[in-house]
Amino acid sequence: MDLSLYLVTDRPLSRGRPIDEIVSAAIAGGVTTIQLREKDASTAEFLDLALRVRSITRESGVTFIVNDRLDIALASDADGIHVGQDDMPADLARRLIGPGKILGVTAADAEQVEAAVAAGADYIGCNAVFATPTKTDTGIPQGIAGLAGLVRTSPVPVVAIGGINAANAAEVLSTGVAGIAVVSAIIAADDPEMAARELKQITDR
């Protein structure tokens, strides 16, 4: 599990381009984890896309996480699932997905981090500080200092999400997070591969 450059997909931000093509370009640019998120697709559509992304990520050795939908994660043999506060409770998700899969949980403060870890979370998603065009369902922004505090107290890796781009990625990484999660910075980019590569140069430093 390499969470260092973590892409969360978002169809409305994809400018009509197929998600699996953006995923392929992002992986070519250096993305290390893909989280597939579909809030409006039918189960058949979501599963079809998940199977394609599973194939792409398996070929490239990239970690594949499904957002929210445990049925899609199981059916596509994803590496794991990410749950937020509107999703299935983390302990139930852990029980149903089994011990061998990755469980990511969104947490907004130290108490939620503790609960997520107790439920079996392998990593935590935390809101960063920046304004974002994407509804990330990650609670209140932490700020850089707040994020650094959560990273210090969390016994599992923390991934920051929320308005992260090439201009602020280094500052976010300075908090000690295991990785940065981006949505629009890659999904909405004119050239997703180049956008990923630019971020990759920052995470590699």
Next chain:
Amino acid sequence: MDLSLYLVTDRPLSRGRPIDEIVSAAIAGGVTTIQLREKDASTAEFLDLALRVRSITRESGVTFIVNDRLDIALASDADGIHVGQDDMPADLARRLIGPGKILGVTAADAEQVEAAVAAGADYIGCNAVFATPTKTDTGIPQGIAGLAGLVRTSPVPVVAIGGINAANAAEVLSTGVAGIAVVSAIIAADDPEMAARELKQITDR
């Protein structure tokens, strides 16, 4: 599994009344199977409702089926899942839900019935003939003669759905179906318990 009077829930048709209250009333009126269908709820909301309906149906000995969402079916320990053409493929649903659970599959013709049974369907949902205010995702109406033909060829029980109410239920039952599935006839009724009781008198005959 008693499919004779099969209620499919529908929040937009419920006139603002809580689904679990309508379910309780319908069970008091004689409904034998509940299929919980939520197309717009978050996973947390859907699961919360499913757990309440699981509790109600367990107490009353009524079969509890979840529409489409295998994650909700697993997490709420439902008796089974019902999948349509926009949902997970039936064979995959069967594999993930396990052999001990009920699998219902929507089919529109003899070929789809055969495929569904091969995939492990325990029963088939078929569109009846009548105009319906509900999007039931059940393909083209069969007509009474078409429905009777499917019932004759199907090796598993067939439940008819689509515009069925107290006025036409007897005609639908004359095709040899194992049961009638209703949505608006109970969900949208002024008195769901009485509406269920009226239908129950017809299915009991």
